Amino acid sequence: MQKVWSISGRSIAVSALALALTACQSMRGPEPVVQADIPTGYIGSATGPSIAEQGYKDFFADARLVQVIEMALANNRDLRTATLNIQRAQQAYQITENNQLPTIGASGSVLRQDTLSTTKPVTTYNVGLGVTAYELDFWGRVRSLKDNALDSYLATQSARDATQISLIGQVAQAWLSYSFANANLKLADQTLKAQLESYNLNKKRFDVGIDSEVPVRQAQISVETARNDVANYKTQVAQAQNLLNLLVGQAVPANLLAPQPVKRITQSTALTAGLPSDLLNNRPDVRSAEYQLSAAGANIGAAKAQLFPTISLTGTAGYASTDLSDLFKSGAFVWSLGPSLDIPIFDWGTRRANVKISETDQKIALSDYEKTIQTAFREVNDALAVRENIGDRLSAQRRLVDATNTTYKLSTARFRAGIDNYLTVLDAQRTSYSAEQGLLLLEQANLNNQVEVYKTLGGGVKANTADQVAKQPSSSDVKYNKTAN
Numbered sequence: 001m002q003k004v005w006s007i008s009g010r011s012i013a014v015s016a017l018a019l020a021l022t023a024c025q026s027m028r029g030p031e032p033v034v035q036a037d038i039p040t041g042y043i044g045s046a047t048g049p050s051i052a053e054q055g056y057k058d059f060f061a062d063a064r065l066v067q068v069i070e071m072a073l074a075n076n077r078d079l080r081t082a083t084l085n086i087q088r089a090q091q092a093y094q095i096t097e098n099n100q101l102p103t104i105g106a107s108g109s110v111l112r113q114d115t116l117s118t119t120k121p122v123t124t125y126n127v128g129l130g131v132t133a134y135e136l137d138f139w140g141r142v143r144s145l146k147d148n149a150l151d152s153y154l155a156t157q158s159a160r161d162a163t164q165i166s167l168i169g170q171v172a173q174a175w176l177s178y179s180f181a182n183a184n185l186k187l188a189d190q191t192l193k194a195q196l197e198s199y200n201l202n203k204k205r206f207d208v209g210i211d212s213e214v215p216v217r218q219a220q221i222s223v224e225t226a227r228n229d230v231a232n233y234k235t236q237v238a239q240a241q242n243l244l245n246l247l248v249g250q251a252v253p254a255n256l257l258a259p260q261p262v263k264r265i266t267q268s269t270a271l272t273a274g275l276p277s278d279l280l281n282n283r284p285d286v287r288s289a290e291y292q293l294s295a296a297g298a299n300i301g302a303a304k305a306q307l308f309p310t311i312s313l314t315g316t317a318g319y320a321s322t323d324l325s326d327l328f329k330s331g332a333f334v335w336s337l338g339p340s341l342d343i344p345i346f347d348w349g350t351r352r353a354n355v356k357i358s359e360t361d362q363k364i365a366l367s368d369y370e371k372t373i374q375t376a377f378r379e380v381n382d383a384l385a386v387r388e389n390i391g392d393r394l395s396a397q398r399r400l401v402d403a404t405n406t407t408y409k410l411s412t413a414r415f416r417a418g419i420d421n422y423l424t425v426l427d428a429q430r431t432s433y434s435a436e437q438g439l440l441l442l443e444q445a446n447l448n449n450q451v452e453v454y455k456t457l458g459g460g461v462k463a464n465t466a467d468q469v470a471k472q473p474s475s476s477d478v479k480y481n482k483t484a485n
Contacts, residue, residue, distance in 0.1 A: 028301030050274025075249025141305030147475035151295035161284035282458030
């Protein structure tokens, strides 16, 4: 009879284990419907593939800038932290994946005890292998926790890609800021020299009694204003370089900086945005929000599984003997296998409350996902709105510069001929200087906008255009595909 029960016990245990490995099902439920209301097209964008498909080495035209970007990708601390977060999430996923397998450990003990049935103390030796509390995942709780960890890992990977895109855009714009701060400094220096010449001329005229002291003081005001601008732009040059060094993570060599104003930032002649659906694939922040939504769905499955009984197996197999020399003999083999059952009866609604919390978390993740999509399209359309009109603004500003420079030259000639007073020259000079500054600002804004269009479309993940970036399926994608098949 004992042998019959032993065989039956083994059969039940093996059958239960096989059932646990094959029958565990996720209880996460259907995925929510996303209603982001994305537009059908972009404002004023040229047709063609999205420039986000280009690698940053192919998009940016200046080899110095590409080298600075590569230095930043290797040394930037924010990007380094994002990469370490990926490694951390990967290890967390590995832990949850390991939880699906039995934990096997070796054990050994020596026990000496005195009992009422013996006349002297007895020593017992034990050695063996054991399975400690292996959960039979009938309801998919462990599987759901694994899915959550996988989605969290993929979200962290996408967050790292989003950090890289942002970093590349910031580096390019900081590199441009240094260039145009130097251009403004050069313009202020030239203006200061011209104002000093005017001041000296007016002082001579005052000294010989041709003019009053008023033109001298007016010229002096212009000189001091120009000196203030020179000092201000020197500060801006230093600050732009400090920002660039911070983004790169080390001091940028002087030969990689652009002391002259940059005329061209990209090799692309047309900044095409592609289809709206491309944005959902190219923007890693959108993908990260999608993975987080999937992770929230997996949490629902884990919370629902807690409503059902938890069945665990504990087993050992080894040798035991009261004599160390007989420990490994055939008669000393012992084994044990026993299930444990945890049935929720009265927990005052705690487990159901956890289900409600996980469902609410999913709704929050859905709202965040939809907002991330809407924000992405707004950023693209904002950048394209600037792109649509900046060419007209640049043309008008260049004509304004030509007109103010001509007026300044004519006013100076008339003043030297004694036809007009110095106030006319001063007003023309200020207008010309302001127009030159406005042109530099617009040229910088134009190049910054080209970087912004590339960044908001999701460009910068790839180094070369030929590189392939594969999107990993979330746990909800896998579940849907399995159901569809």
